[in-house]
Amino acid sequence: MHMFTMPEDNFNELNMDKQAVRHLILKHRKCVQRLEKLEKYYAGKHKILEESRENKLVCNHAKDIADTASSYFIGNPVTYKSKDDITALTDALETSGADEADGDNGLDLSIYGRAYEYIYTKEGDTELEIKNLSPKNCFLVYGSSIEENELFGVYYHAKLDSTDKVSPVYEATVLTQNYKYTVDIQDIDGPQGVIEGPVPHFKGEIPLVEYLNNKLAIGDYELQIPLIDAYNVLMSDRVTDKEQFIDAILAIYGTLLADEDEDGKSDEKEHKGIKAAMEKLKQDKVLEMPDSSKAEYLTRTFDETGVEILKKAIEQDIHKFSHIPCMTDESFGGNVSGVAMEFKLLGMENITKIKTRYYKKGLRKRLRIFANFLSNKAVRVDVSGITPTFTRAMPKNLLEISQIVANLWGRVGKKTLLSQIPFVEDPDEELETVEREAQEAAEQQQKMFGLHQNTPPDEEEDDDIKPKKEEKEDKDE
DSSP: OOOEEEOGGGOOTTSOOHHHHHHHHHHHHHHHHHHHHHHHHHTTOOGGGGSOOSOOOOOOHHHHHHHHHHHHHHSSOOEEEOSSOOHHHHHHHHHHTHHHHHHHHHHHHHHHSEEEEEEEEOTTOOSEEEEEEOGGGEEEEEESSTTOOEEEEEEEEEEEOTTSOEEEEEEEEEEOSSEEEEEEEESSSSOOEEEEEEEEOOOSSOSEEEEESSTTOOOSSGGGHHHHHHHHHHHHHHHHHHHHHHSOEEEEESOOSSOOOTTSOOOHHHHHHHHHHHHHHHHHOOOOOOTTOEEEEEOOOOOHHHHHHHHHHHHHHHHHHHTOOOTTSGGGOSOOOHHHHHHHTHHHHHHHHHHHHHHHHHHHHHHHHHHHHHHTTTOOOOGGGOEEEOOOOOOOOHHHHHHHHHHHBTTBOHHHHHHTSTTOSOHHHHHHHHHHHHHHHHHHHHHHTTOSOOOOOOHHHHHHHHHHHHHHHHHHO
16 A cells, blocks of 8 residues: 655645646555455455355455454553653543543554554533544655655545435545545535534644554555465365265175166165165174175375375464464463563564554654643643653563562663563552662661660640659659
8 A cells, every 4th residue: 555645736725626636545545455355354354255166165364363362562552751751631532532542553564464443522512532443545745756745634524315225425524734624525527525624623633643564564464365365265175075085985896785776776675675774784884795895985085194284384374474373382381481472472572563554654643643732721841852762562570570670680771681671561650669668678677676765755745744743843842
């Protein structure tokens, strides 16, 4: 799926070229067939289901690859770190449903190779919302210059006529840096109708964010579809051969269960004899025949070993070329060391790093939009110093990590070591807790051994003692 571009000189956000929008939508529709195919494979609607064969098995490696890759990439929520106070920004992100949008975006990246989100304000609401949009009806348009600046974004859907049939008219929402249009796009050369616009949206940027899976926007299993089809065919034929192997034909040589008459028709008695013989064979598994005759089953040669070798080879190639390991493999079982696990996940980690780099680019735009919106409320947030942090959803050997932290304690910064522990979400807060508990423990130890400092008696204690002394002197007198 290529990039959609147009000359920047022809662009004016206050006077949109509706015909240009129409041409871009029609151009985008030509790419939808590829996206729909990728979606079908994720949903288990594979090519084999359209073939005329006895057995049609779907082994959905596509869904397994997409789910594993997206969970590893963004299964844990994205966190944001900064030296400044960004509480207002993080609260706004949490309210907007950023975590849910990130999960949907991660799955779209694995399936389609790209993802889109729309940042908007609900009618009658003052907070921003994030909505994941399907790449099948959404795209961004860039300038044709070397900078490739974002010009506008388009989200469209086909209208329905009075009979609920899809009409050739599209209702398109066009989003520029400052304005929002709603346009009726018809497949005709001529003026296109404007439903609403331009309406200011006060986001400071195009409120449509594009995320790429890689440079070419290729999905995680897209290039492995031929291998997936081959695996489905192999498994389907395997079941068919097994059925034919079980339903073998019994061949009898040298005798007949019944004789035919001259007209080629067996009489009723002979038919009854055949039926009785077959029933006896099914029940007793015994067939009585003359000494000169023999019987055997006609079976197809079934090379189970060869089929199993081919099955494993295709399955290994699917995971090898997608760089997504099979988590049910025996090599992932047991107490595997951290280094061994890293080597097993090296391929997936490499493609995830590429995915993370492109995703951070989209996140920076999201943060800028939120910061611009908060500035309208007199809340200033500097997004330049914010660092998005991704936490991989991978198994951890806690015993091994604890030993490493214990060995390096006092040699490496405490904050750095605490950040390596999986269940520590905020190293700064955890460090404060550790230091506070250490101080409390030291004070408690001093009290136990009488090493605490003596405190002078307060005035109330002096007042209590003085009357007692005076009372004693009066008694002595």
